[in-house]
Amino acid sequence: MSTHITSIYDEELKYLTRRISEMGGLAEQMVADSVRALVNSDLALAQKVISDDTILDDAERQIGEKAIVTIAKRQPMAADLREIMGSIRIAADLERVGDLGKNTAKRVIAVAGSGIPRKLARGLEHLAELALVQLKEVLDVYASRSPEKANSIRERDEEIDAIYTSLFRELLTYMMEDPRNITPCTHLLFCAKNIERIGDHATNIAETIYYMATGAQPQGERPKDDMTSTLGSVTD
Amino acid sequence: MSEAAVEKALDQKMNTVPLKMIGKDVSVYYGEKRALFDVNLNIRENTVTALIGPSGCGKSTFLRTLNRMNDTIENCRVTGRITLDEDDIYDPSIDVVELRARVGMVFQKPNPFPKSIYENVSYGPRIHGLARSKADFDEVVETSLQKAGLWNEVKDRLQEPGTGLSGGQQQRLCIARAVAVSPEVILMDEPCSALDPIATAKVEELIHELRANFTIVIVTHSMQQAARVSQRTAMFHLGNLVEENDTDKMFTNPDDQRTQDYIMGRFG
Numbered sequence: 001m002s003t004h005i006t007s008i009y010d011e012e013l014k015y016l017t018r019r020i021s022e023m024g025g026l027a028e029q030m031v032a033d034s035v036r037a038l039v040n041s042d043l044a045l046a047q048k049v050i051s052d053d054t055i056l057d058d059a060e061r062q063i064g065e066k067a068i069v070t071i072a073k074r075q076p077m078a079a080d081l082r083e084i085m086g087s088i089r090i091a092a093d094l095e096r097v098g099d100l101g102k103n104t105a106k107r108v109i110a111v112a113g114s115g116i117p118r119k120l121a122r123g124l125e126h127l128a129e130l131a132l133v134q135l136k137e138v139l140d141v142y143a144s145r146s147p148e149k150a151n152s153i154r155e156r157d158e159e160i161d162a163i164y165t166s167l168f169r170e171l172l173t174y175m176m177e178d179p180r181n182i183t184p185c186t187h188l189l190f191c192a193k194n195i196e197r198i199g200d201h202a203t204n205i206a207e208t209i210y211y212m213a214t215g216a217q218p219q220g221e222r223p224k225d226d227m228t229s230t231l232g233s234v235t236d
Numbered sequence: 237m238s239e240a241a242v243e244k245a246l247d248q249k250m251n252t253v254p255l256k257m258i259g260k261d262v263s264v265y266y267g268e269k270r271a272l273f274d275v276n277l278n279i280r281e282n283t284v285t286a287l288i289g290p291s292g293c294g295k296s297t298f299l300r301t302l303n304r305m306n307d308t309i310e311n312c313r314v315t316g317r318i319t320l321d322e323d324d325i326y327d328p329s330i331d332v333v334e335l336r337a338r339v340g341m342v343f344q345k346p347n348p349f350p351k352s353i354y355e356n357v358s359y360g361p362r363i364h365g366l367a368r369s370k371a372d373f374d375e376v377v378e379t380s381l382q383k384a385g386l387w388n389e390v391k392d393r394l395q396e397p398g399t400g401l402s403g404g405q406q407q408r409l410c411i412a413r414a415v416a417v418s419p420e421v422i423l424m425d426e427p428c429s430a431l432d433p434i435a436t437a438k439v440e441e442l443i444h445e446l447r448a449n450f451t452i453v454i455v456t457h458s459m460q461q462a463a464r465v466s467q468r469t470a471m472f473h474l475g476n477l478v479e480e481n482d483t484d485k486m487f488t489n490p491d492d493q494r495t496q497d498y499i500m501g502r503f504g
Binding site for chain 1: 497
């Protein structure tokens with residue numbers, strides 16, 4: 001896009017873009033580390049994830065402040081206004097992603113030593129891989145601002161939901177087999193939920209990018225394959 | 237009703253607003269130089285229409301065609317057709333003085349007559365024969381000043397000169413003067429560019445209120461002002477009408493790249 005007549009305005013917008021990308025990189029790292037810490041019972045790594053979260057929180061605050069000052073100073077219009085509002089939303093989503101990683105990291109202590117069955121760990125890792133791919137791709141789309149790619153990411157959240165649902169079933173099975181599994185499995189259930197939520201945030205970000213690029217909201221319902229809200233009910 | 241359906245209904249409602257003025261293939265020449273190129277722009281009734289665009293784009297030229305202010309400029313020639321209700325305002329049978337009573341104008345720089353506040357407002361009704369008795373004049377002066385939001389500030393000094401008021405008050409006096417002859421359309425050519433932010437806010441508030449009774453067309457260099465006061469916005473560039481749209485759409489997601497560049501302050 002062409003540059004502003006006032007070049008410092010461009011600098012202000014670039015600052016937001018750069019900080020969002022940085023937040024995205026850190027959030028990705030935190031999620032990957034949290035799952036690795038969980039699977040390997042790595043307490044030191046979990047501790048690192050927990051302390052990294054404050055960096056992400058600070059970044060979100062700084063982006064929000066910069067966005068407000070830019071709005072006040074420049075009275076942005078059209079694509080510029082959407083860009084700035086989009087930055088605020090995306091920063092909030094990424095901050096939440098960091099929180100979810102942190103929450104998973106906190107559960108490492110509770111789960112450590114209870115010996116997670118290999119199959120479950122594998123399932124969690126797979127779920128995390130998918131969520132991380134979503135996150136990575138959505139950050140690439142943020143850099144390219146392609147509405148078509150944003151839309152295709154939005155449609156792929158279904159896969160994560162399906163795996164989450166199957167993990168949920170497995171965890172229920174373990175708990176029914178042996179009540180001693182209930183504590184670790186409940187923690188793992190929360191971890192799985194955390195990872196699944198990351199996919200939702202990636203989808204949110206994709207929708208925000210679509211809006212930033214086109215000025216229109218993406219059409220149609222977001223595809224859903226998360227059946228866990230009715231699993232285990234009498235009718236199931 | 238779904239969101240899309242609501243939006244569609246609103247659009248339809250907007251589109252059924254009657255047209256007060258219709259400009260068809262309007263071109264303006266200053267001697268050899270062509271300033272407007274086949275502009276097709278309709279002015280909706282009881283709507284504020286903002287004309288925006290860079291300096292020299294033709295927005296003020298178009299505004300002036302709407303009450304034939306261009307007639308006063310030598311060498312200026314207007315082609316195409318402009319109607320007010322059903323009347324072709326360039327028809328030779330049209331009385332220009334009467335036309336300008338129906339289509340009033342407020343200028344960039346407040347220009348009160350060097351007379352009392354009272355006379356500034358009563359002058360129009362007097363020459364158009366709209367009032368006869370003292371009581372008639374008193375009433376038209378009071379209601380006009382009230383409509384212009386100036387009554388409470390000047391009611392105790394109506395005999396003082398209009399030029400003694402502050403810039404913002406002078407501009408509202410000019411609006412009262414325009415309103416006094418009960419026009420149907422009010423044209424405003426950058427009415428706030430000489431005013432401070434408080435006086436600007438008062439004039440904008442006034443524009444908002446006047447909309448109920450008048451059709452307003454405003455030329456402004458302030459995009460924020462256009463966004464605040466108007467329901468429709470027309471963007472001019474190099475003598476062409478580039479885009480006309482609902483104001484809300486225009487400033488969040490315009491259709492034309494030139495509009496986009498202009499309102500965002502980018503190089504085109």
